[in-house]
Amino acid sequence: MIISRLNELFKKTYNNLGIQIEPKIIASNREDLCDYQCDDAFKLAKDMHMSPIDIGNKIIEDLQKNSEYDKIIEDAEVYTPGFINIKISKELINDALNKMNIPHFGLKADSPKKIFFDYGGPNMAKPLHVGHSRSPIIGEAIKRMYAYLGNEVISDIHLGDTGLQIGQVLYAIQRDNVGIDNITLSYLDKVYPEISGLCKTDAEVKAKCEDLTFRLQKGEEELERYFEAISKISVGEIKRIYDYLDIHFDTWEGEHSALKYVDKVENLLKDKGLLKESEGALIVDVANDEDKKPMPPLLFKKSNGACIYATTDLASIEQRVEDFDPEHFIYLADLRQALHFEQVFRTVKLSNLTNASFEFCGFGTVNGPDGKPFKTRAGDTPKLWDLLQEIKANFVALKAENSQMEQSDLDKIVTGILKFADLQNFREKDYIFDIDKFSKVVGKTGPYIMYTYLRINKVIEENLITKLDHTITNDSDRRLRIKILQLKDIFDSAIKHNAPDIIANYLYNLCVLSNAFYENNRLNEASEETKTQWVSLLNISNRIILDLSNILGLQMPSKM
């Protein structure tokens, strides 16, 4: 809004001066010098045969002739070698802030959609390890971003419950002759890595596991009963941890529940003439003439007729279309699966399974401090639950008061530490897992955000929003106001890139400025009139902090 006002003003000047280009005003990258900047003088230098500094001065000179100038701009200067630095007027700042005093600060999707999210994707019968935190944390944040704008969002966990790991567990159960009522979580935890390791060395065992997987897919009754039992235990554990993390799904479907849609999809592909046989397997050729890179075919069914990844993903789409008919799909998965999803999306398009649009949101892999897949000292992957317990123990040990905290507050802080540590990084980056990183509570961390919110919340009266007048007290005051005004641009950018890290970093910066304001402007020493203004301002910023925290999945503790 500010930028469009400035653009308008500059456009008139450009017309006056015969400058052809559209003015480009951007948020300042030198916030110590100005609020907004314009770098057009550089582009114009060649055509106008003038130095950028002279052009800048000429632009400013003409701007000042405009009757609107004083209403919009407090000060504009040319800096070497030709940046036009703009400080906007107090009136413009405060009017814009007053206009933000509406629900969700006026953030709203132009045309709200029904969007389906697929994230989480934990494998059944395998314990959740630390790498499994990324998909639900990032996915939940992106979902909440879209929901905040008024889109209808639906999320599915998409359990990995039909792959070889189930066959492996079934194999162990048969081998050990475990009764259906005697299956326990600790048994599953113990047996999965054992058989998984065995499959790598023993081809016979692997073949048996594959056979069990296939028979389960075909719906063999006894295996189905065991599957239900394993599922109940395993999903219960996953649910417990995701609940703890405040991550929620509308549906708890998985590959297994999509199996009944496989035939329908297969027939559709057949009818459209897309299914081909190759080396005994069924494939879909998804390459097209415009491809600049090789595009291997999608493997729909294995040569033994078994379903694989692509089969169940396509079947799931059919299931979701029938159940919800979304307009858009967003998939969260490890970047290594990018090619797979490209193939699936292309198959959907070719077969016209739905007209909905599809988006793949990849994230980087979790590695150890050495940059390689990490291990604990015992040699196995650290479990997610153990990590959470460790974070909690570290936090409690930090201060004597922490052991007096209510459990619910403690849990909010613990999950907040983990979430903010993850979300502040660009999701596509590989991720260095370092336990020290998840023990930090100072600096750019979840607790800092919470501390800031609670600290400021204590000095402001809830819901007191007086219309801001046209005063700005000092630099820390001004910087805070300008930062608040950037909310919409930041949110747009975060949505455009499906990037919660943009929100996380903005939230952090807003907190930094809130703390600076707090330290520089003492409410208890201010006049009543000034205090009302400051409290109103802090009410806006703290409500933004609260909402953005919520979007990222951070829950505010009652006190710290």
Next chain:
RNA sequence: GUGCUAGUAGCUCAGUUGGAAGAGCAUCGCCCUUCUAAGGCGAGGGUCGGGGGUUCGAACCCCUCCUGGCACACCA
């Protein structure tokens, strides 16, 4: 081999449509008789992997080389 991706402060990383090199941690100062010091203020620390090119201007775009990571049909 084909393709994708990364290399920025001692460490972990921002830098999202080419514009003034950033943050946190760590190190070193200063600030609690003052609304929460899990805080604030300040300092040091950089040939943005190397080399070319395009541009008034390149961490960003193009070329090339070096070093990692990943994906390339019967795992998910």
